[in-house]
Amino acid sequence: MKLFEYEAKNLANNLGIATPKGAVASTAEEARDIHKRLGGAVVVKAQVLVAGRGKAGGIKFATKPEESFDRAKEMIGAFIKGETVRKVLIEQKLPVKRELYISIAEDRMNQCQTVLASKKGGVDIEEVAKTNPQEIVRRHMDPVYGMRGYEARDTALNLGYGGQQLNMISDLLANLYRLSVIYDCELVESNPLVETQDGRFLAADLRMIIDDNSLFRHPEFQERSKEPGAELTPLEAKARENNLAFVELDGDVGIIGNGAGLVMATIDLVKYYGGSPANFCDVGGGAAADRVASALGIIQSSDKVRTIFVNILAGITRCDEVAKGILDVKKVVGLMKPLIVRMVGTNEEEGWRLLESAGIKPFIHMDEAAKLAAKGA
Amino acid sequence: MRPLNWQQKEHESEKMPVLVGKETRTIVQGITGNQGSFHTRLMLEYGTKIVAGVTPGKGGTKVQDVPVYDTVATAKDETNADSSIIFVPAPYAKEAAMEAMDADLNPLVIITEGIPARDEMVIMRYAREHSTVIIGPNSPGVITPGQSKLGIMPGNVFRPGNVGLASRSGTLTYEIAASLTHAGIGQSTCLGIGGDPIVGLSFVDVLKMFREDSGTSSLVLIGEIGGTAEEGAAKYITETRYPKPVVAYVAGKAAPPGKRMGHAGAIITGSEGTADSKIQSLLAAGVRVAEIPSGIPELLQQKVQTVR
Numbered sequence: 001m002k003l004f005e006y007e008a009k010n011l012a013n014n015l016g017i018a019t020p021k022g023a024v025a026s027t028a029e030e031a032r033d034i035h036k037r038l039g040g041a042v043v044v045k046a047q048v049l050v051a052g053r054g055k056a057g058g059i060k061f062a063t064k065p066e067e068s069f070d071r072a073k074e075m076i077g078a079f080i081k082g083e084t085v086r087k088v089l090i091e092q093k094l095p096v097k098r099e100l101y102i103s104i105a106e107d108r109m110n111q112c113q114t115v116l117a118s119k120k121g122g123v124d125i126e127e128v129a130k131t132n133p134q135e136i137v138r139r140h141m142d143p144v145y146g147m148r149g150y151e152a153r154d155t156a157l158n159l160g161y162g163g164q165q166l167n168m169i170s171d172l173l174a175n176l177y178r179l180s181v182i183y184d185c186e187l188v189e190s191n192p193l194v195e196t197q198d199g200r201f202l203a204a205d206l207r208m209i210i211d212d213n214s215l216f217r218h219p220e221f222q223e224r225s226k227e228p229g230a231e232l233t234p235l236e237a238k239a240r241e242n243n244l245a246f247v248e249l250d251g252d253v254g255i256i257g258n259g260a261g262l263v264m265a266t267i268d269l270v271k272y273y274g275g276s277p278a279n280f281c282d283v284g285g286g287a288a289a290d291r292v293a294s295a296l297g298i299i300q301s302s303d304k305v306r307t308i309f310v311n312i313l314a315g316i317t318r319c320d321e322v323a324k325g326i327l328d329v330k331k332v333v334g335l336m337k338p339l340i341v342r343m344v345g346t347n348e349e350e351g352w353r354l355l356e357s358a359g360i361k362p363f364i365h366m367d368e369a370a371k372l373a374a375k376g377a
Numbered sequence: 378m379r380p381l382n383w384q385q386k387e388h389e390s391e392k393m394p395v396l397v398g399k400e401t402r403t404i405v406q407g408i409t410g411n412q413g414s415f416h417t418r419l420m421l422e423y424g425t426k427i428v429a430g431v432t433p434g435k436g437g438t439k440v441q442d443v444p445v446y447d448t449v450a451t452a453k454d455e456t457n458a459d460s461s462i463i464f465v466p467a468p469y470a471k472e473a474a475m476e477a478m479d480a481d482l483n484p485l486v487i488i489t490e491g492i493p494a495r496d497e498m499v500i501m502r503y504a505r506e507h508s509t510v511i512i513g514p515n516s517p518g519v520i521t522p523g524q525s526k527l528g529i530m531p532g533n534v535f536r537p538g539n540v541g542l543a544s545r546s547g548t549l550t551y552e553i554a555a556s557l558t559h560a561g562i563g564q565s566t567c568l569g570i571g572g573d574p575i576v577g578l579s580f581v582d583v584l585k586m587f588r589e590d591s592g593t594s595s596l597v598l599i600g601e602i603g604g605t606a607e608e609g610a611a612k613y614i615t616e617t618r619y620p621k622p623v624v625a626y627v628a629g630k631a632a633p634p635g636k637r638m639g640h641a642g643a644i645i646t647g648s649e650g651t652a653d654s655k656i657q658s659l660l661a662a663g664v665r666v667a668e669i670p671s672g673i674p675e676l677l678q679q680k681v682q683t684v685r
């Protein structure tokens with residue numbers, strides 16, 4: 001789950017991490033009032049979850065409250081990289097001496113959290129890693145011992161800081177690491193982290209991504225994680241409420257299957273045969289009739305879906321349960337779109353009997369069914 | 378930063394079929410839960426030696442006639458078990474794995490889905506200290522067809538043979554294993570390495586094991602988007618001039634970046650983890666990559682012929 005910048009900064013402030021003074025606004029009027037309170041020059045920042053909003057016009061400067069009003073007016077309701085802007089963050093403009101980069105990220109290969117820090121901040125770090133790898137300081141954190149003070153100091157030293165600034169940077173690193181641990185973050189990233197002309201350090205930007213698998217121990221995020229909005233489309237939010245793994249795509253062939261790998265392969269296959277998948281939907285292993293029914297209900301409610309392809313390879317799932325789920329939908333609301341079912345495995349005979357009695361002829365082979373689904377049935 | 382003691386592990390794997398075999402004696406952790414008891418029955422039916430179960434507070438009871446203990450240590454003392462399969466819910470899975478490692482059980486198969494990545498990092502660090510082989514988490518398990526299965530896969534789609542198969546997913550593995558069986562190609566050992574970003578056994582580890590296994594003549598790798606496990610495998614194959622033919626399939630070609638496709642590990646982050654990168658790396662290493670899952674048996678038959 002991704003947090004908005006203003007949400008991340010609130011959590012960071014509570015741990016003593018400095019960020020520019022500011023507040024979040026939902027209307028242009030609020031933006032103007034916040035600017036009046038802050039005084040001086042400000043930055044108006046669109047609150048979106050996608051990275052790289054600066055280049056997409058999501059960060060603007062304003063010297064007078066009326067300008068903040070205008071910039072906020074332009075941004076709120078506009079799209080940034082496909083995402084609707086609902087709020088803007090108004091912050092004091094910093095006297096920047098240097099822009100740094102610091103992140104603490106889940107490192108799959110090394111199986112730990114890894115700190116990346118660079119004096120070349122404010123730009124795409126993947127680019128820096130490619131062109132100037134020597135400009136990046138990298139440290140792997142031990143998952144048990146965490147970040148030790150001397151590791152933070154060593155990182156600061158490698159960035160080229162000494163004296164009081166060395167301690168300031170290492171304290172900041174320690175606090176960012178604490179933030180990452182407390183909230184089970186996949187990513188904590190400050191880009192830029194600003195060194196001001198008077199030698200202080202502030203997280204001018206802050207991104208946080210929470211590990212979805214850790215949400216059970218974070219009651220504070222549970223409601224937030226189900227909200228439709230920037231991260232989830234309304235359809236995805238509805239699917240998540242029904243505990244389905246669901247990703248909306250832009251095609252017109254609805255896809256339901258059991259198991260993430262099989263569903264991904266099903267989507268690829270429909271595309272391979274010239275179709276365009278509308279979604280990824282995994283009902284999971286051992287799915288009962290009600291799960292299949294809710295998946296089918298959600299997908300057929302989407303206007304853009306023209307055909308639905310159900311691909312089940314039943315191991316711990318049972319074909320008769322899948323068939324019952326489909327028949328429940330048929331009985332209660334009706335099947336609104338052409339349905340193609342490929343279904344093999346546990347209790348196959350009973351599943352086929354149920355479907356055939358309702359006039360649906362299932363397929364044995366995935367390729368055959370996918371070809372038909374791609375053609376739009 | 379992955380100083381696994383694979384030297385020792387490789388020798389051990391020579392003694393038995395890769396990872397599990399007829400003699401494997403296993404504990405089921407979380408045996409009294411729905412999944413645990415259901416799959417204990419299926420594993421017993423397949424011929425797996427399930428010698429004990431563990432659920433704290435349920436010691437002294439039985440599930441499918443298997444004695445249940447309160448702790449892994451007592452279960453091991455009483456039954457001389459050597460390995461464990463874990464169905465314990467995500468919030469308790471980290472400690473369940475540590476408990477099994479402290480009792481010197483090896484390998485561990487972790488079926489549990491939804492374990493926080495940080496807990497998995499601790500599990501893997503503990504595993505390195507204990508030289509324990511971990512399969513998963515979020516894995517369907519491992520099967521040596523005709524002998525034993527430590528997992529939740531439907532046993533009937535597999536047949537004994539000499540193709541080794543490793544995958545990051547469950548049902549897609551069954552799909553491809555079924556198509557192999559249908560084409561008359563049996564399997565030596567099939568395993569799911571897990572759908573999470575942090576897993577134990579990697580594709581490279583699996584390649585090492587199959588390399589030493591005289592019962593395996595060729596391999597199938599089933600990858601998916603996210604991470605660099607497939608690129609790592611390709612690099613290993615190139616560097617070691619891997620002696621056995623390898624074919625592969627990679628799922629998620631049509632997946633959009635930044636979206637998690639069901640598995641916690643199936644996500645393209647930045648420019649890393651695309652299906653294209655994996656396919657190109659594998660092709661460059663001489664691995665033949667099937668465009669669609671049903672293409673695997675044919676590629677394998679061609680491979681087997683060219684090697685002969």
